Amino acid sequence: MQRFSLGLLFPIVVVAAWWFVGASSPAAHGVISTPAEVVIAFVRSAASGMLWLDVGVSLLRALGGWAAALVLAAPLGIAMARIPTLRRVIGPVLNVLRPISPVAWIPVAILWFGIGYGSKIFIVGIISFFVILVNAFHAASSIDPLLLKAVTTFTSSRLRTALHVVLPASLRGVINGAQFGLASAWGGVIIAEYTGANSGVGYRMLNAANLFLPAQVMANMVTVAIIGYLLNAVFKGLINTRVGRKYLG
Amino acid sequence: MRSSRIVQHFTGFTGFVVLFVVWEAAIAVFRPAPVVLPSPWHTFEALLWIAHSDKAWADVGISLFRVAAGFAVAIVTGVPVGIALARSAFFRHVLAPTLEGFRFVIPFAWIPIASLWFGLHESGKVFITWYAAFFVIAFQTEAGLRQVDERLVKAAKTLGAGSRELLRKVYVPAAAPMIVTGLRLGLSFAWISILAAELVNAKAGIGYFTMNAADFFRSDQAFAAMGVIGAIGFLMDRAFRVLERRKFAWHRTTDAIQ
Amino acid sequence: MQSSRPIVEVRDVGKIWDSRAGTIIALKSASFSVTRGEFICLLGPSGCGKSTLLEIVAGLLEPTTGEVLMDGERVREASPERGMVFQSHALFPWRTARENVEFGLEMRRVERSERQRLAKQLIALVGLSGFEESLPRELSGGMCQRVAVARALANSPKVLLMDEPFGALDAQTREELQREITRIWQETRTTIIFVTHSVSEAVILGDRIVVMTGRPGRIHSAISNTLPRPRDATSPEFGATMRTVYSALEGARRT
Numbered sequence: 001m002q003r004f005s006l007g008l009l010f011p012i013v014v015v016a017a018w019w020f021v022g023a024s025s026p027a028a029h030g031v032i033s034t035p036a037e038v039v040i041a042f043v044r045s046a047a048s049g050m051l052w053l054d055v056g057v058s059l060l061r062a063l064g065g066w067a068a069a070l071v072l073a074a075p076l077g078i079a080m081a082r083i084p085t086l087r088r089v090i091g092p093v094l095n096v097l098r099p100i101s102p103v104a105w106i107p108v109a110i111l112w113f114g115i116g117y118g119s120k121i122f123i124v125g126i127i128s129f130f131v132i133l134v135n136a137f138h139a140a141s142s143i144d145p146l147l148l149k150a151v152t153t154f155t156s157s158r159l160r161t162a163l164h165v166v167l168p169a170s171l172r173g174v175i176n177g178a179q180f181g182l183a184s185a186w187g188g189v190i191i192a193e194y195t196g197a198n199s200g201v202g203y204r205m206l207n208a209a210n211l212f213l214p215a216q217v218m219a220n221m222v223t224v225a226i227i228g229y230l231l232n233a234v235f236k237g238l239i240n241t242r243v244g245r246k247y248l249g
Numbered sequence: 250m251r252s253s254r255i256v257q258h259f260t261g262f263t264g265f266v267v268l269f270v271v272w273e274a275a276i277a278v279f280r281p282a283p284v285v286l287p288s289p290w291h292t293f294e295a296l297l298w299i300a301h302s303d304k305a306w307a308d309v310g311i312s313l314f315r316v317a318a319g320f321a322v323a324i325v326t327g328v329p330v331g332i333a334l335a336r337s338a339f340f341r342h343v344l345a346p347t348l349e350g351f352r353f354v355i356p357f358a359w360i361p362i363a364s365l366w367f368g369l370h371e372s373g374k375v376f377i378t379w380y381a382a383f384f385v386i387a388f389q390t391e392a393g394l395r396q397v398d399e400r401l402v403k404a405a406k407t408l409g410a411g412s413r414e415l416l417r418k419v420y421v422p423a424a425a426p427m428i429v430t431g432l433r434l435g436l437s438f439a440w441i442s443i444l445a446a447e448l449v450n451a452k453a454g455i456g457y458f459t460m461n462a463a464d465f466f467r468s469d470q471a472f473a474a475m476g477v478i479g480a481i482g483f484l485m486d487r488a489f490r491v492l493e494r495r496k497f498a499w500h501r502t503t504d505a506i507q
Numbered sequence: 508m509q510s511s512r513p514i515v516e517v518r519d520v521g522k523i524w525d526s527r528a529g530t531i532i533a534l535k536s537a538s539f540s541v542t543r544g545e546f547i548c549l550l551g552p553s554g555c556g557k558s559t560l561l562e563i564v565a566g567l568l569e570p571t572t573g574e575v576l577m578d579g580e581r582v583r584e585a586s587p588e589r590g591m592v593f594q595s596h597a598l599f600p601w602r603t604a605r606e607n608v609e610f611g612l613e614m615r616r617v618e619r620s621e622r623q624r625l626a627k628q629l630i631a632l633v634g635l636s637g638f639e640e641s642l643p644r645e646l647s648g649g650m651c652q653r654v655a656v657a658r659a660l661a662n663s664p665k666v667l668l669m670d671e672p673f674g675a676l677d678a679q680t681r682e683e684l685q686r687e688i689t690r691i692w693q694e695t696r697t698t699i700i701f702v703t704h705s706v707s708e709a710v711i712l713g714d715r716i717v718v719m720t721g722r723p724g725r726i727h728s729a730i731s732n733t734l735p736r737p738r739d740a741t742s743p744e745f746g747a748t749m750r751t752v753y754s755a756l757e758g759a760r761r762t
Contacts, residue, residue: 006339007346014347031366092264093271099486100479103444103456107463107471112285191357194449195460202357206449209361217362225353403567404597404655406585409614409662418610422601499600499642 033215042219050204055227058189058200061117065124066178066185073129073181074174077136082166094133102127102188106195115196120189127188128181135180139173140166179235186228201227287469295473305458309477312447312454315371316439319378323435327383328428331390332416348384356381356442364450374446374454381442382435389431393424426493426500433489440482455481512579513540514698515564515666519573522559522724532723533559536573539717539726541666541700546692548713549702550752551759556724557702561670564700565589577665587611590659591668594675596651598643604630604654605639611662629657632694634687649680656691669701673708685711689736706756710748711738718752720759727759 015035022034045051080087102123113119143166151165193202201220208216269289275281276288283291299305333340334348356377367373397420405419447456455478462470522534534556541547549557562568564575566585575582577589590611598607608626617625630639633653643651652672659667669688673681689712692699703709709716709732716730730752734744 003342006342010343010347011350088263089267092262093267094264096264096268097479099483100475101441101444101482103441103448104459104475104478106448107460108468108475111463111466111468111471187355187357190355191360191445191448194357194360194445205358205361206364209365212365214362214365217365221354221358221362224355224358225350228353228355398597400593400595400597401599403562403585404591404593404599404658405610406567407565407587407589407591407668408611408658409587410610411614414614418613419599422599425601497601499644 030212031214033218037215038218038222041213041215042222045216045219051223054199054201054204055223058193058202059227061120061192061200062124062185062189064117065121065189066128066182068121069125069128069181069185070132070178073132074136074177077133077177078140078166078170078174080133081137081140081170082162094130098130102130103191106192109192110196115198119196120192120200123192124185124188127184131181131184132174132177135177136170136174139176140170142173143169175239179232179239182231182235183228186224186231190224284466284468287472291469292472292476295467295469296476299470299473299477305455305474308453308455308458309481312443312456313481315374315443315454316378316436318371319375319380319443320382320436320439322375322379323382323386323439324432326379327386327431327435328390330383331387331428331431332394334387334391335394348387351384356438357445360446360449363446369450369452374443374451377442377446378439381438385438386428386431386435389434390424390428393427393431394420396427397423426497429489429493429497433486433493436485436489437482440485444478514543514578515541515700516576517560517564517573518576520560520563520570520575521572522556522563522568523571534563534570535723535725537719537724537726538573539729541698543698544696545714546689546699546701546712547715547717548709549700549717549719550704550706550709550756551719551724552704552721552756554724555719555721557704557719558670559724560719561591561668561700561702564666565591565668567591587614587662588665589668590662590664590666592652592655592659592670592672594671596643596648596655598651598654598658600643603640603642604635604646604657607643607654608658608661610658615662625661626657629661630654632660632691633657647680648676649684652676652684653687656688660691660695660697664697666698666700669699671702671704674704681708686737688712693736706749706752707740710734710745710752711740716752718755718759720756720762727762728755730755 018032019035021028022032022037023029042051045054076090080091105126106119106123109119109122113122147165147169148161151161155161189200190202190205193200194206197203201223205217205220205224208214208220272286272289276286279286287295330344330348334345335341359377359380363373363376367376401419401423402415405415410418443454444456444459447454448460451457455474459471459474459478462468462474517537517539520534520537521532524531524533537556537560539547549560551557559568563570564582566575566582566589582589598604599610602610605623605626608629609622612622612625627636627639630636633656635650635653635657638646638650643654646654655672656667673684676684685708688699688701691697701709701712703712713732716732718727718730719725720727730748732748734748739745
């Protein structure tokens with residue numbers, strides 16, 4: 001209990017100082033607002049429905065890009081780990097493209113897809129793709145060779161081996177990658193919505209900043225953090241219930 | 250291990266070759282408008298143009314400066330915080346929950362408020378790069394110090410080491426590999442964040458350059474700039490990894506995920 | 508006979524660990540003393556508290572009850588006077604063998620050329636000349652332990668404490684190092700307190716074998732070992748001594 005309250009000490013002090021400065025100085029108020037107003041701005045946008053609309057739009061884009069990336073990157077990563085020819089052909093290309101930060105792709109994405117859903121999903125997709133690919137590849141290439149040898153006593157079919165050994169062994173890595181990819185996806189959709197968008201949480205945040213409404217901006221920042229946390233928690237929760245217990249032990 | 254070094258360069262080269270082949274093939278098959286997908290040759294020409302353009306070099310320089318400044322401040326603030334977190338349970342209980350909480354407020358989320366606070370001023374950009382690097386450096390430093398083998402500490406004590414010497418001559422060298430990994434990650438996060446910040450709110454920088462090129466439908470320049478961005482990120486990462494390999498040869502690093 | 512006062516006196520040392528799982532009595536009323544220049548072995552099964560006792564003698568741990576005296580003065584903290592060698596060599600992985608040995612000398616502010624000279628000498632003493640510039644990860648387990656011994660000896664300790672130093676090594680290397688440590692002891696005449704769970708090791712090395720038992724850890728008896736060195740593990744006298752020690756251990760186990 002004592003540890004818990006110690007941890008609250010710092011945030012409380014900061015919030016109190018913030019409140020004081022924001023309330024007492026009009027100049028400061030225009031820049032940092034007060035905690036109370038942030039809460040009000042948050043509640044207002046929730047009540048008016050704008051919050052849900054924005055979050056919904058952003059989530060749709062983030063999850064869409066993430067899911068597409070998962071479907072492409074997971075099998076590809078595993079395949080690349082186990083099929084040397086594939087790795088030698090595709091690997092170098094991906095290695096050349098990987099250092100190019102997905103953020104750098106944004107201008108081109110807007111050029112190609114305009115300011116609708118497409119460009120956002122594309123950016124999110126790129127971000128998640130590499131994260132998941134690397135994790136799947138790593139997992140599939142670190143399978144205990146003894147395990148693979150043992151399987152050959154049962155079957156010589158590569159398909160069977162893949163199904164019963166490679167896939168389950170790589171699953172943990174794929175799930176890790178999917179988890180990181182999800183967090184990256186949420187971050188990616190926000191940045192993608194700053195430029196060339198007219199909906200979504202990111203757009204709302206930048207808009208509020210341009211209108212000099214710090215309370216609204218900060219309310220949105222809180223939203224971003226909360227959704228990010230929830231996405232992670234829900235994902236971990238889902239993993240831990242059914243799938244986790246059954247396949248991962 | 251010279252042969253593996255050659256193999257590495259070879260695969261990099263192969264990558265470019267295959268990339269160009271696929272690229273040209275895509276153009277031949279889909280016949281996109283040049284503004285959508287420029288040919289590799291046009292992109293290369295744009296790259297040459299960039300190499301000769303003072304303005305472009307200035308842009309790259311500004312971006313690098315912003316990263317360097319924020320990164321430097323992140324080291325100076327992050328390492329001591331990491332040390333404090335590792336050594337003092339009190340400090341850890343007070344600060345760690347807050348720091349952990351900020352993990353969910355990604356650097357990208359700070360861009361709008363920073364533009365409101367700092368406008369176009371450089372300090373806004375440096376704030377973003379500092380924020381991006383600070384947390385990973387602090388946490389890696391803490392983790393590095395906390396995984397120091399207690400037996401090394403015991404041995405040092407029986408060799409006459411006082412607490413000052415323990416920190417300098419045992420804890421820091423033992424934690425150094427993880428700390429430097431933190432620096433490498435912090436630098437790459439800072440680089441990504443500055444690009445993002447420059448897309449949104451800047452009048453200079455390589456991120457701004459890329460956005461501007463796309464705005465003016467100069468996709469060849471945009472692609473060339475992306476190549477430059479990728480190259481810089483790659484070189485930063487490489488430089489650190491070389492440093493890590495040389496100075497930390499004694500440490501068995503499992504550098505699996507490249 | 509220099510001074511009749513023992514160099515190390517362990518008086519009624521007890522150690523109690525309080526944890527959420529309950530109170531653990533690691534040591535109870537342990538007492539023994541060590542004469543200068545003696546090679547004494549602490550022998551007992553796993554978990555009997557011998558390592559804990561050694562760390563208390565070193566000054567790394569504080570006893571709950573009792574005290575340890577060295578040359579009449581109470582031991583309060585770790586000091587280079589009580590050099591220690593651990594089971595896992597605990598060499599600093601980022602330092603070469605020579606730099607590891609120099610560590611204690613650096614703490615004493617010995618100047619560089621003198622440090623290097625002394626380190627080279629010690630490395631030669633433990634039989635590793637030529638390996639000064641190797642990193643620990645380039646050396647075998649046995650070689651690392653030799654460096655660890657050299658490192659502890661660099662401070663000319665009054666007592667060398669060794670905590671099952673050869674436990675993690677293969678049988679051949681272990682025998683070799685047993686011969687080596689005997690030779691080093693004969694050359695330097697350092698007092699050595701050596702912890703082991705192996706009866707044969709204790710009989711090979713020790714002048715006196717202190718038998719311990721566990722749960723709670725305490726000292727059962729001390730057996731004098733007067734076999735002449737070099738000791739032959741296959742001789743009937745050796746076997747007899749071992750039998751004596753075994754029965755002491757059995758007796759200890761039963762109480």
